[in-house]
Amino acid sequence: MDPTQITDLLGDTGGQVLSFLEGLLRRWNLYQIGISLIAFAIALAVGRNLRGRMRNWMRGLEGRPKWQLRWLLAIEKRLILIVWALLLWGTYLVMHEMTWPSRSYLIAILARIVTAWVAVELVVQLVKNRALRRLLRWGLWAYVTLYFFGAVEETAAFLDTMAITFGSFRLSALAVLKALVVTGLLFTFARLISSQTSTQIRRNEDISPSMRELIIKGVQLFLYGAAFFIGLKAVGFDLTGLAVLSGAIGVGLGFGLQKVVSNLVSGVIILLDKSIKPGDVISLGDTFGWINALGARYASITTRDGKEYLIPNEDLITGQVVNWSHTNDFVRLDLYFGTSYGDDPHQVRKIAVEAAQSVDRVLTHKPPVCHIVGFGDSSVDYILRFWITDPTGGLTNVRGNVYLALWDAFKANGISIPFPQREVRVLEGSTLATRQAQQALD
Incomplete structure (x- = not known):
């Protein structure tokens, strides 16, 4: 579209806006605007009161699903709009019965717009991504507002004039907006289908856990890729040029994103x-x-x-x-300890095995074993080996429980655990001995 056509379109749009504003200055239209503002002030006061009460009620809710809490939170945040819509509809019904319909049509339009805003707020709660949900909310609010004022076609025509041309390819703001809307909706549906599919696949015990994850990643890649290309195709984009461009970009990114590609592979x-x-x-x-x-x-x-x-x-x-759990869940743990040379090693081994078997997580069908591993300077050294099947429960805590069981069993049976002892001797003639002798004489 050339500059002359753009100027004509802006002139026509400006004339329609001026005509609309002149219509608002009529007496009954001003009355309707004033009544709508009064209804909004009342809704503001009542909505804030109700929001406080609803917030206190929601704090006492426990064990509710997250989706219910999200919907309740959305309703709580939009209580002012809900009350305003109810007041506008009530005012419209009363005025429609008591006076001419033309004297309440602005209130009816505003009531429809506010009701549509509330409906949009409830619908967008299906989208979990916060940025996408916010974008969808503002986009739908703008669309329903333009729709009820009858300005959708004029706005679309204006956006279509804002275009860039590359040879035979024309890219307008309207096409970009349509692409964003369609692709966003397709991505939302792809996410919902992917979430449901992932849940069903993870519940299938006939498939190994790694294959489940691989199937889920493949399904997600297919759905999101299909949503992207279908969205572009639906609004008239030529995917041939996009394929050539993506190939060139892919070669460049391949060198710069080697680590990312390596991690993906x-x-x-x-x-x-x-x-x-x-x-x-x-x-x-x-x-x-x-x-x-x-x-x-x-x-x-x-x-x-x-x-x-x-x-x-x-x-x-x-x-x-x-x-630790590649082929099976069995994990063997080793503990080292020592006892004095005066204790019978046969009895020590027997008591150590019984002490380990008394711990809950130690397996009994793979019984613990205890062996002598050496004769130390002041102790006979042993190794105690036992098995568990729940390494996710921790290793340090089960080792500590077995050590504690050994301590109790050795104490009950009179078996001693040697430890280093030091003896300090004061030699005669030393400075410390002389000082102690003088202190004794004094």
């Missing part, structure tokens, strides 16, 4: 070879914990102290990883 390899899976207990360097989730770029590992480490997938492929 490593994540796929981990899921395929099943070396680690969610729920496994692993050690990587100084990090010991269990895997919460396997992401496209990193693995989430939670330690016993509540810290969550995000380990890049490449480190899990190239580094030395100890998987």
Whole structure:
């Protein structure tokens, strides 16, 4: 569209706006505006009161699902609009019966707009992403406002004039807006379908945990990719040029994002070879914990102290990883201790095994064993070995419980645990001996 057409369109739009404003200055229209403002003031006072009461009521709710709390919070935040809509509809119904319909049509339009705003607020709660939800909320509010004022076509025509042309390709603000709306809706539906599909796949016990994660990632990649390209195609974008451009960009990004690509490929390899899976207990360097989730770029590992480490997938492929539960859940732990030479080693071994078996987490069908490993300077040294099947419950605590059981058992049976003893002797003729002798004479 050339500048002359743009000027004509702006002139026509400005004339319609001026005509609308002149219509508002009529006496009954001013009355309706005043009545609407009074209704808003009342709604503001009543809505704030109701919001306080509803907030106090919501604080006492326990055990409710998150989606219910989100909806209640959305209603609580929009109570002023809800009360205003009710007051406008009530005023409109009364005025419609008592006077001419033309004397209440502005109130009717405003009531429809406010009601649509409330409906939009409730609908957008289906979108969990905060940024996308805010964008969708403002977009729908603008659309319904223009719709009830009958200005959708004029606004669309104005946005269509704001365009950039590249050869035969024309990109307008209207096309971009349509692309954003359609793609946003498709992404929302893709997220809902992906969430439901992921829940069903994770419940399927016939599929291994790593294959579940791989299938979920594949489904998400397919759904979001399809939503993106379908959204662009739906508004008339030529995907041929986009394919050529994306190929050129991909070559450039391939050099700059080597680590990211490496982590992505490593994540796929981990899921395929099943070396680690969610729920496994692993050690990587100084990090010991269990895997919460396997992401496209990193693995989430939670330690016993509540810290969550995000380990890049490449480190899990190239580094030395100890998987405590790779093929089975059995974990053997070793404890070292010593007793004095005066204690019978046969009795010590028997008591140590019985003490370990008395601890809850120690397995009895794989009984503990105790062996002599050496004769020390002041003690006979032993090793006590036992098995557990729940490394996620911690290793230090079960070791501590076994040590405590050994202490109680040795004390009950008179077995002593040697410890270093030091004897200090004061030699005759030393400065300290002379000083002590003088103090004794004084």
